[in-house]
Amino acid sequence: MTAPRPNFDGPRLILGSASPRRLELLAQIGIVPDQVRHADIDETPLKGEDARDYVRRIALAKAAAFDLAAGDVLLCADTTVAVGRRILGKPASRAEAGEFMRLMSGRRHRVLTALVVRQGDRTRERLVETAVRMRPIAAAELEAYLDIGDWQGKAGGYAIQGAAAAFIPWIQGSFSSVVGLPLSETAAILAASGIVMKGAPR
Numbered sequence: 359m360t361a362p363r364p365n366f367d368g369p370r371l372i373l374g375s376a377s378p379r380r381l382e383l384l385a386q387i388g389i390v391p392d393q394v395r396h397a398d399i400d401e402t403p404l405k406g407e408d409a410r411d412y413v414r415r416i417a418l419a420k421a422a423a424f425d426l427a428a429g430d431v432l433l434c435a436d437t438t439v440a441v442g443r444r445i446l447g448k449p450a451s452r453a454e455a456g457e458f459m460r461l462m463s464g465r466r467h468r469v470l471t472a473l474v475v476r477q478g479d480r481t482r483e484r485l486v487e488t489a490v491r492m493r494p495i496a497a498a499e500l501e502a503y504l505d506i507g508d509w510q511g512k513a514g515g516y517a518i519q520g521a522a523a524a525f526i527p528w529i530q531g532s533f534s535s536v537v538g539l540p541l542s543e544t545a546a547i548l549a550a551s552g553i554v555m556k557g558a559p560r
């Protein structure tokens with residue numbers, strides 16, 4: 359039985375993500391997945407891999423890791439940070455998070471989110487790029503920030519939706535994409551798969 363859906367119509371939706379942010383962001387636009395599943399995949403970048411190719415490859419790998427029932431729609435995403443040509447994934451330690459933050463301090467970086475929606479044999483993709491500027495961060499405030507622990511599980515080792523917002527005077531692009539799911543593009547790609555918010559044009 360499908361649970362009542364106050365805000366949207368369409369086939370069963372499976373969110374293939376362990377990220378609590380992605381679930382909350384979907385809820386923000388009134389979409390509650392029928393199921394939340396999680397795939398563990400190797401997120402190591404290939405040698406010399408371009409950040410856009412990387413984030414797409416990882417989102418596609420997440421989407422390929424699930425068996426789907428006929429008609430079901432699967433939504434997966436991957437978010438990564440790129441500073442110049444360097445890809446910053448989720449830091450493995452506080453020390454690595456500090457290294458990432460020092461790299462981003464006083465300069466611009468890009469946050470890339472790849473969206474993949476799978477339905478039967480059909481796969482739809484979007485790539486959303488947002489530019490983020492961090493002001494210079496002093497050594498003592500960086501230590502205080504790392505103490506909060508927000509770096510854990512976050513690409514680049516920071517969360518714009520948390521205290522790191524104090525370091526970010528400017529972004530160009532999609533705020534929700536930086537948090538893990540670009541909502542406008544997500545609504546559009548889901549609509550193309552038949553999951554439509556009530557009242558939205560078809």
Ligand SMILES: Cc1cn([C@H]2C[C@H](O)[C@@H](COP(=O)(O)OP(=O)(O)OP(=O)(O)O)O2)c(=O)[nH]c1=O
Pocket residue numbers: 374375376377379380396397420435436437438439448469511512513514516517518519536537538
């Ligand atoms: C840059 C940034 C990233 N993030 C988060 C979004 C993603 O959850 C995470 C990047 O890791 P991802 O590998 O994209 O996602 P995940 O491991 O959390 O979940 P799953 O693979 O199961 O879908 O970083 C923030 O919450 N705030 C930010 O400002």
